[in-house]
Amino acid sequence: MAAVKRPLQVRVGSKVFPAVGERPENPVLRNVEFQVEPGSFVVITGPSGGGKSTLLNIIAGLDKDFDGTIDFDGDKPRLAFVFQSPRLLPWRTVYENIALALPKGDPRLANIPEMLKRVGLTDAATAYPEMISLGMQRRVALARAFVIEPDLLLMDEPFVSLDDPTAHALRELLVELWHRKPTTVLFVTHDRPEAVMLATRILRLSAAPATISQDVPVRLSVADRSDREKVRAEQRRIFGEA
Numbered sequence: 001m002a003a004v005k006r007p008l009q010v011r012v013g014s015k016v017f018p019a020v021g022e023r024p025e026n027p028v029l030r031n032v033e034f035q036v037e038p039g040s041f042v043v044i045t046g047p048s049g050g051g052k053s054t055l056l057n058i059i060a061g062l063d064k065d066f067d068g069t070i071d072f073d074g075d076k077p078r079l080a081f082v083f084q085s086p087r088l089l090p091w092r093t094v095y096e097n098i099a100l101a102l103p104k105g106d107p108r109l110a111n112i113p114e115m116l117k118r119v120g121l122t123d124a125a126t127a128y129p130e131m132i133s134l135g136m137q138r139r140v141a142l143a144r145a146f147v148i149e150p151d152l153l154l155m156d157e158p159f160v161s162l163d164d165p166t167a168h169a170l171r172e173l174l175v176e177l178w179h180r181k182p183t184t185v186l187f188v189t190h191d192r193p194e195a196v197m198l199a200t201r202i203l204r205l206s207a208a209p210a211t212i213s214q215d216v217p218v219r220l221s222v223a224d225r226s227d228r229e230k231v232r233a234e235q236r237r238i239f240g241e242a
């Protein structure tokens with residue numbers, strides 16, 4: 001079934017973490033407002049501690065304590081969330097970890113073998129997470145997210161703590177999966193080359209209390225994204241350095 005195409009409207013007037021003990025209240029987001037067109041790949045970047053994860057949690061509905069609205073054209077989107085840690089169940093196989101994302105008897109379960117093939121894990125289908133590398137575990141997390149066929153895919157630094165070739169290969173895989181089945185993606189990273197390689201649009205947040213300091217389209221074709229020189233040139237255009 002094709003994903004329903006709806007824009008996402010984000011309006012966060014303010015997000016403040018309340019004071020706890022000696023710690024004063026912490027205003028993290030202020031007037032963060034944007035719309036995301038269906039099928040776009042939006043990267044949210046900005047300084048550490050600037051509120052990127054907080055914003056993603058609000059959009060996911062994990063944090064409801066904020067002033068504002070998140071609207072998916074009046075509907076409830078089918079969501080997938082990929083976190084920094086792959087969050088696999090250690091007592092379930094690779095196949096089972098993916099299948100757990102879907103209800104019993106769901107027709108999308110039939111797509112898992114094809115998805116395993118696409119992420120290069122067919123031979124690891126019956127392995128347990130501790131038997132495979134972190135890079136492979138992250139491929140399982142990608143497969144689990146895409147097999148849901150989400151309307152909205154939220155990703156919070158899913159490729160940190162990997163060596164560069166592994167992270168690069170995973171980014172290429174993500175671009176390919178997304179290109180085959182464009183879904184709306186919001187991807188948080190502080191890694192600028194990663195932002196440019198993946199995004200169709202980059203939102204930069206300022207330091208906290210964060211607001212949007214830059215909203216810029218990325219002008220790279222899918223083929224250009226594997227070309228490090230072209231990525232670097234686009235990075236210079238957007239961020240003024242590389």
Ligand SMILES: Nc1ncnc2c1ncn2[C@@H]1O[C@H](COP(=O)(O)OP(=O)(O)OP(=O)(O)O)[C@@H](O)[C@H]1O
Nearest residue numbers: 017026028047048049050051052053054055190208
């Ligand atoms: N549950 C919480 N309670 C109180 N303060 C929090 C909570 N979660 C985050 N914060 C604070 O909110 C601010 C923004 O944190 P957040 O994790 O959203 O930033 P970030 O931009 O994702 O940072 P990084 O790039 O380092 O992951 C930080 O000052 C952080 O300490």
